[in-house]
């Protein structure tokens with residue numbers, strides 16, 4: 001559920017008409033709903049009720065400072081995957097003890113930044129990385145809390161580019177080697193080995209892969225405890241999918257996911273951490289764009305928008321579907337026609353949808369891409385020297401620009417000319 005609904009024939013974000021935001025900031029832009037962000041966070045938080053837990057928002061999904069602050073004020077921790085994200089989380093007021101550092105190749109500099117600023121734990125992905133964390137911790141005279149990310153070799157049944165839990169993926173250490181790696185970790189004086197981490201992929205639409213993975217984590221917990229390790233925290237990653245198609249998608253609900261965690265891991269008495277990103281931000285954001293031209297082609301018609309693949313890359317990158325709706329609600333029973341919906345970038349990949357049924361639309365009309373809040377703005381680029389589009393946050397009847405559209409001068413002046421030119 002989200003807070004982008006039609007009222008009297010116009011699409012609203014909470015209590016603000018989308019057309020009003022468009023008039024104020026220009027198109028294209030991203031808009032997020034505070035109420036939806038908070039609702040999704042709370043669904044996870046409530047789903048783990050009764051267990052000692054922390055929901056760490058995977059901020060790579062949408063990392064604007066205002067979004068982080070909104071979630072942090074509700075009690076969220078953060079899952080970061082780079083030194084830059086760590087600094088972003090700190091800047092938004094998240095204390096170090098609520099920041100988890102994930103990611104497959106943390107550099108010594110990034111590790112130093114996090115250890116100096118305070119960190120809840122590092123999720124270690126390899127033995128060489130473990131050695132570097134140990135060395136940096138000893139150098140700083142601190143102890144680094146760590147978990148080891150294990151790769152449980154389960155098929156997450158999701159898009160190949162976002163599956164991470166099969167043995168051929170680059171993530172974590174094979175679960176079969178865990179015993180050896182934990183024994184190694186225990187010999188390193190700069191580390192405190194506190195738990196186990198697992199993350200098998202993103203946009204999972206069934207619980208079965210989670211169940212397989214978490215069952216393996218439960219067995220591993222008992223085994224490592226028997227081997228003398230004080231396993232007291234389990235980080236279960238993110239990955240729960242969202243409905244991208246209103247009509248027929250029904251991924252599991254956070255409450256069902258929480259019940260699965262209780263069932264598979266509840267008896268172990270560990271503190272539970274989860275790292276949802278997409279499910280918190282995805283349906284809390286729209287990308288709003290304007291029709292520039294309606295063009296009739298050979299046997300097909302094109303809606304050419306002012307938004308493009310550089311603004312929202314998911315269709316080009318993951319063959320992702322986004323529902324695209326008219327900001328002015330179509331009259332009931334109006335005849336829909338198929339369009340190819342495209343952006344202006346000089347690549348055929350700049351196609352958002354093919355032969356998508358849409359109500360009659362004309363140049364100047366606004367459309368909204370639903371479910372664009374996660375992996376939208378954060379993956380945008382300035383390809384074709386198209387400025388990064390603004391982000392707007394709505395809270396009830398207020399809205400604020402939370403990232404401005406840069407001017408062309410700002411973009412051009414980022415380049416510098418060598419003195420020989």
Ligand SMILES: *Cc1c(COP(=O)(O)O)cnc(C)c1O
Pocket residue numbers: 058060061079081102103199201202203237238239240275276277278279374
């Ligand atoms: C990307 C990622 C997440 C978040 O995944 P979602 O599908 O957005 O919930 C969580 N943990 C790790 C380690 C990740 O890489």
